[in-house]
Amino acid sequence: MKNIIITGGAGFIGSHVVRLFVNKYPDYRIINLDKLTYAGNLANLKDIENCPNYRFVKMDICDFDGVLRLMQEEHVDGVIHLAAESHVDRSIKDPFTFAQTNVMGTLSMLQAAKLYWESLPEHFEGKRFYHISTDEVYGALQMTHPDGIEPPFTTRASSGEHHMAYGEKFFTEDLKYQPHSPYSASKAGSDHFVRAFHDTYGMPTIVTNCSNNYGPYQFPEKLIPLFINNIRHRKPLPVYGRGENVRDWLYVEDHARAIDLIFHEGRVAETYNIGGFNEWKNIDIIKVLIKTVDRLLGRPEGADLDLITYVTDRAGHDLRYAIDSSKLQRELGWEPSLQFEEGIGKTVRWYLDNQEWMDQITSGEYEKYYDSMYSNR
Ligand code: NAD
Ligand code: TYD
Numbered sequence: 001m002k003n004i005i006i007t008g009g010a011g012f013i014g015s016h017v018v019r020l021f022v023n024k025y026p027d028y029r030i031i032n033l034d035k036l037t038y039a040g041n042l043a044n045l046k047d048i049e050n051c052p053n054y055r056f057v058k059m060d061i062c063d064f065d066g067v068l069r070l071m072q073e074e075h076v077d078g079v080i081h082l083a084a085e086s087h088v089d090r091s092i093k094d095p096f097t098f099a100q101t102n103v104m105g106t107l108s109m110l111q112a113a114k115l116y117w118e119s120l121p122e123h124f125e126g127k128r129f130y131h132i133s134t135d136e137v138y139g140a141l142q143m144t145h146p147d148g149i150e151p152p153f154t155t156r157a158s159s160g161e162h163h164m165a166y167g168e169k170f171f172t173e174d175l176k177y178q179p180h181s182p183y184s185a186s187k188a189g190s191d192h193f194v195r196a197f198h199d200t201y202g203m204p205t206i207v208t209n210c211s212n213n214y215g216p217y218q219f220p221e222k223l224i225p226l227f228i229n230n231i232r233h234r235k236p237l238p239v240y241g242r243g244e245n246v247r248d249w250l251y252v253e254d255h256a257r258a259i260d261l262i263f264h265e266g267r268v269a270e271t272y273n274i275g276g277f278n279e280w281k282n283i284d285i286i287k288v289l290i291k292t293v294d295r296l297l298g299r300p301e302g303a304d305l306d307l308i309t310y311v312t313d314r315a316g317h318d319l320r321y322a323i324d325s326s327k328l329q330r331e332l333g334w335e336p337s338l339q340f341e342e343g344i345g346k347t348v349r350w351y352l353d354n355q356e357w358m359d360q361i362t363s364g365e366y367e368k369y370y371d372s373m374y375s376n377r
Pocket of ligand 1: 213
C-alpha cells in the first residue's frame with residue numbers, strides 16, 4: 001500500500017500517526033486530509049511538513065465530491081480515518097455537529113472509497129479502510145468486586161495477566177454498544193456504518209476502539225493538558241463531581257504504534273480494543289499532575305493542591321472505562337511501551353517546554369469558548 005489518506009491528521013492523535021507514517025515509510029505517500037476545526041493545528045506537524053512523501057489537504061470529510069476527487073487524483077489505496085469531533089462536553093452543548101461530522105462524515109469517506117475502489121480493475125484487492133474509534137461506545141462499567149472488596153484490587157484480564165483495576169469487568173470486543181453521550185452515540189453510529197460497508201459491499205474495513213489517550217499536542221480542553229496549563233498559571237482546576245470517575249490512560253505514541261501494526265497486519269472485518277490496563281481515578285491523576293508540575297517548576301511539592309475545585313458533575317458522566325486489549329496482544333503482539341509514571345512525566349515536561357504552542361491555542365477564540373463553556377463554574 002502506497003498512497004494513504006489519514007483524516008484528522010492535524011489533530012492530537014492524527015498528528016502522531018501522520019508523523020510516524022511519514023518518518024517510517026518514506027516510500028508511502030501520506031495525505032493528511034483535515035478541515036482544521038478549532039482542534040486542528042498545523043503547528044502539530046511542523047517537523048515533517050516539508051517531507052517529500054507528505055501532503056496536506058484542507059478539506060471537510062463531509063465534502064463527498066471533494067474526497068472522491070482526491071482519492072482518484074492520489075490513487076488512494078488506504079484510509080486511516082481519525083477526523084472527528086472528539087470532546088464530550090462540546091457534544092453535550094452541540095450534538096448536531098457531532099452527528100454531522102462523525103456519522104455523515106464517516107459515511108462520506110466510506111462511500112467515496114467504495115466508489116473509487118469499485119471503479120478499479122482490482123476492486124478492493126489490497127485496499128483498506130481503517131476506522132479509529134473509542135471505548136466510550138461500550139458505555140460505562142461499574143466499580144464492583146464479587147466479594148465486596150474495595151477497589152482498586154488486583155484482577156485478571158482474559159489474557160490471564162494480573163492488573164490493578166477498579167472493577168471486575170472490562171470492555172471486550174464482543175460487548176454490546178451502550179453509548180451515553182452524544183459524542184459516544186455519534187462514534188457508535190460511525191462504527192456501525194463502517195461494519196455495514198464490510199457486510200454489505202465486502203469493503204475491507206477494520207475498527208479499533210481505544211481508551212483515553214494522553215501526550216503532547218492534545219488540545220487543552222481535555223483533562224490532562226487543560227490541568228497542566230491551569231496549574232502552571234495557578235488557575236482553578238474544575239474537577240467534575242467528586243473526581244471519582246475512572247479512566248484508562250494510554251500514551252498517544254503507543255496508540256499510533258498500534259494503529260501502524262493493525263493497519264498493516266490486522267485482520268479485515270475485525271475489531272481490536274486498544275488500551276494499556278492503566279486505570280486511574282481522576283482525582284489521583286490530578287494529584288500526580290500537581291506534584292509533577294510543582295516539582296518541574298521548582299515550587300514546593302503540593303503547593304498547588306488548593307487549586308482543586310469541585311464543580312457540578314458532567315451530565316451523564318460515565319463512571320468507569322477499562323479496556324481489555326488481550327486480543328490485540330495475543331494476535332499481533334502489541335504492548336504499550338511506556339509505564340504511566342514515565343509517560344506522564346514526559347507529557348508534563350513537553351507542555352512546560354512548549355509554552356508557545358499552548359499560548360498560540362489559548363489566546364483569542366479559546367478564551368471565549370472556555371468562558372462560555374464553563375460559566376457555571
Ligand atoms: P482531535 O479533536 O484532537 O482532532 C480531530 C481532528 O479532526 C482535528 O484536526 C480536526 O480539524 C479534524 N476534523 C474535525 N472535523 C473534521 C471534518 N469535518 N473534516 C475534516 N477534518 C475534521 O481528536 P483526537 O483526540 O486526536 O481523536 C482522533 C480520533 O481518535 C477521533 O476519531 C476520536 O474519536 C478517536 N479517539 C480519541 C481518543 C482520545 O483520547 N483523544 C481515544 C480513543 C479514540
Ligand atoms: P476528558 O479528557 O474530557 O475525556 P473523556 O471525557 O473522553 O474521558 O475527561 C477525562 C475525565 O476527566 C472525565 O471523567 C471528565 C473529567 N474532567 C474533569 O473532571 N474536569 C475537566 O475540566 C475535564 C475536561 C474533564
